[in-house]
Amino acid sequence: MEINHKSLYIKTTIMLSVLTLIEIGISYWDIVRFYQVGLLLTFALAKMACVAYVFMHLYYEEKVLRRILFVPIPLLIYFLLGLAYDAQFNWVIQ
Amino acid sequence: MKNYQSKNINSIPYFFSGFWYKDPPKDVSLDGYRIDNVIHYTDLVIGIYFGIVVAALAYFIFKYRASLGHKAEYDHGNSRKNVMFTGGLGLLVFFSVDAVIEKMAFKDLKEAFWNFPKTENVIRIEVMPQQFAWNFCYAGPDNEFGTDDDIIPSQNQMHIPVNTPVVVQIASWDVIHSFYLPNFRIKQDATPGMITALWFQATETGVFDIACAELCGNSHYKMKGFLTVESEEDFQSWLSENTPEESQDDWDDWGDEDEEDTGVPEDWGWAWKEIK
Amino acid sequence: MSGHQKSFWTKYIFSTDHKMIAKQFLWLGMFFLFFGGALAMLIRWQLGYPEQPVPLIGNWMWPGDGGIINPDIYNQMFTMHGTIMIFWAITPLLIGAFGNFIIPLQIGAGDMAFPKLNLFSFWTMFLASLILLSSYLLPTGTAAGGWTSYPPLSSPAGGIPGLGQTIWTVALIFMGVSSMMGAINYITTVVRMRAPGMDYFKMPLSVWGLFLTSILNAVFVPVIAAGLVMLLLDQTIGTEFFLAGRLASGDPGDPLLFQHVFWIFGHPEVYILILPVWGIISDLLSVFSRKPAFGYRVTAIAMCTVTALSTLVWGHHMYTTGMSPLLGKSFMFLTLLISIPSAMFFLNWLGTMWKGSIHFTSPMLFSIGVIWVFGLGGLTGLYNATITADIYLHDTMFVVGHFHYTLAASVMFGSFAAIYFWFPRMFGRKLDSRLGKIHFWGTFISINFVFFNMMVLGYAGHHRRIYNPSEYSFLEPLTGLNEWISIFSFLLGVFQVVFLINMVWSMFKKERSPQNPWKATTLEWTMDYPIPHGNFEETPLVHNGPHEYSRPDIKDRDWLGQNERITV
């Protein structure tokens, strides 16, 4: 851990800010809804990965910890798919 | 051909509960036998498996009890043979029970319960339970729901003709209820804000109970309706008896503010949803 | 640590010693077990003898109604029976008491990883209990929406008067916080504090069960916590997450969302409760058959598989809600898959007894009892997993019978086995074995009669949560059976009193138990009673697996402790 992390941290911060600006830009951009949502989520995930890997030092932790922390993600996606599918299915009285 | 299996494989519950064993309510529906058959098949196979387990247990308890003075065998059961054996038995259970009932269930769902009748000759009913009563609505002469000539009989009275498919759409007025017809082996939750559907066909005439199967408040137990299955002529004459009279509507709501609080309004009903 | 002077308060009340916290959880759990049991008796009285005055206590409890349980009170009773039994009796008994007691001892640790967090966990739980019980003081009574507490019924617009539901929700949130603290503690303890040599596959299966339980707790209690917070907002500040139809004032929410959230948590919760039992039973069968646990690795891996699968199948509680057909089918398939790993470790239990040398002590009797009741409970789950059968059986007494077999019967038998087995470690005395046998046979016979016939009732169409079954004509033939079930359930209650007497009497009797009365191999039996704060004088070294019984290379005894080495 002798390396100077300062420049890495500064780079990450700039990167996060730029990504945020791009996200805001996308939200005002008039494109197909599906792509907009997809792009926004991708950027959000990229930003989250930056924070987790650099600021939370996940990159320097042991592999196992990283793997275990990623186990809930497919599970949550599974739940989300189930819920979303069901939300779209039912007839709603308007 | 109505049956997958012979009708009376009830031996397992009978074995345990002896003379207290009770039959389910009489099945008077076209497809109720399918549910009974699945249950009976499951009864049979799990009875066999549980019997084997109990027999093994009894044998082990007798044979390997400590008083015989023998020493236990030192065996971790981790050998490949043992693992294959347990795994194989697990798969055997899966394929002999689970796979079969899954196949039966999917077949039944495809052929009956989720296969809504496409023919014209269908009775369509809207059901709106409230705390603690059942409201029913028939389309009336114009065959459209949500119009002035909808027939709304008195609460808790549902009439259907015999041997005609009945499609029911259900939505709750206040809390969650469940439309439960024990004699037809059918049940469907009524959720506020959402329409659910089911269909069934009666094969015998008579008066049967409608029960609410989902807890809906302190009088949940009293939330009872009556389903009268009658001949086509009786049904039509009952419908015409209940047809609303012209120009009476304007006076109905007058001064009924208090009742509006809890009960459903006079002219409830929603446009019939197409079933996919 | 042990040199410190301890006052009464730091020793018995605010102790950070995992063994003392375990005892606190034990008493809390026992209190609520009997409380919930008493509620069950009253429910059975109403079902067996509808609208007749309750004997002995009726006139004193409900003088206004002439000793008759009225529908409001009845709804409150089964609501609190479910809530208390699941969250305030089984959870503290198995996870709180035995989790705390045996995890550090069996893995050779001095204490939990975070003793103070452990202390907070108990006192949060205690606070939650007080909050829950305080709802009985309300003039409108406590919660009455069922333990599932589906909105809109459980929201103020749903028709249940008073604050009971709100207090119920708050109590459950506190309980969830306590469970989460426990989960963090147990997982880090098992991961970090194992003694040298204690690999994952040398841990006793009890620890495996509790470890998997903690993981499920960690993943799913947050889900219900979120759902309950949303429910609480609905109940207090007027949001409308779960309101729809007439009760919603503006843009409606969706009652189904709560059901989804509830069962995403609720199904794993079932496994949270049963996994410790599976682990404990696997160990105890091995101890009393004097034979290594059959297929130890297979059992452990099968338990992991069940844990993983249990997270994916919540929808099978919602077949009748009008869920999409595709979801229904996939949930049915996934649910049925669970039967493969379950069958595997179930067979391993039988394999453990096969060619063993079975000693019929009280814990062993209860363990064999678990094989019976869990076999029945697990197999009857197939009906409820089948969509078509479930259309008929959903929300009937069949479901009640089924989950009482898996949860009440199996978990109670498992807890009793654990109490009989570890009582010498907790209190230094053995429980009386004659009373234990009376307790076992009484419980076994009456519990089977009660719950099997509940399934029979359900098959005959008896829907659940109804106050008076005589309202319906199709339930008339069931009157006699309902009455019989009630009689046997009272009998079941009476036999639990035998257990209580046994427990209190044995705790104060003179005769001390030997250090290792069952000749078990695991680490918790290696020290004298009372076990000091810090447990082990020196960290044990683990050389053997947890089930080294009847090794042919040892002549003078039939067991070899985990920390012992054979010198050849």
Added chain:
Amino acid sequence: MNQTLTVKDPFGTATTGKLAMWLFLAMDAITFAAILMGGIYLRLRTDMWGDAGQVLNIPLTSFNTFLLIMSSFTMVMALDAIKKNDIKGLKLFLSLTILGGVSFLGIQIYEYAHFIIGNAELGQALQATGLKGDSFLWTSGTYGATFYATTSFHGLHVLTGVIYLSVIFYQSNKGMYSSANYDRIEIAGLFWHFVDLVWILVFTIIYLI
């Protein structure tokens, strides 16, 4: 004999406290995920939902996002400082972090106040989404309920983080930390970065999508 008997510890050098914090964060993440999933579910079921920028003030919240990112940066710098035994740097960066958190909360309270008091312009924006009234409240349909539930739950985390960091600041003032002993700062940092991490998701899902 002792040498041969070891516990295989796959988690390496991570301290037990750090493991517990990771575990807690995982649970917290699931709680957030459940609330967000509830919001998504409700959104799929209704039309009365504001588009990006229609009701919510995106520039203001973007500034808030920026604040959190910066405070995350200062937090990590604080850790960097203590690793080099630079107590002054630690105090400076910690106080900057706390300042960032407090400003975030201030802006959020301003935003809430603006919504709760309401005005005609807001009323028009709400009308366009199908909601009634001049102020945007938690009773304004599921949209309002989801917005307030998610952001206030996150706000509570920021508040907790501010208090947590204040305690750490107080302790570092007393000289509790050095380059040999900074585990607690790292753990507190994990919590603070997590708050940032969740905000990224909340910002994207609630404000931008």
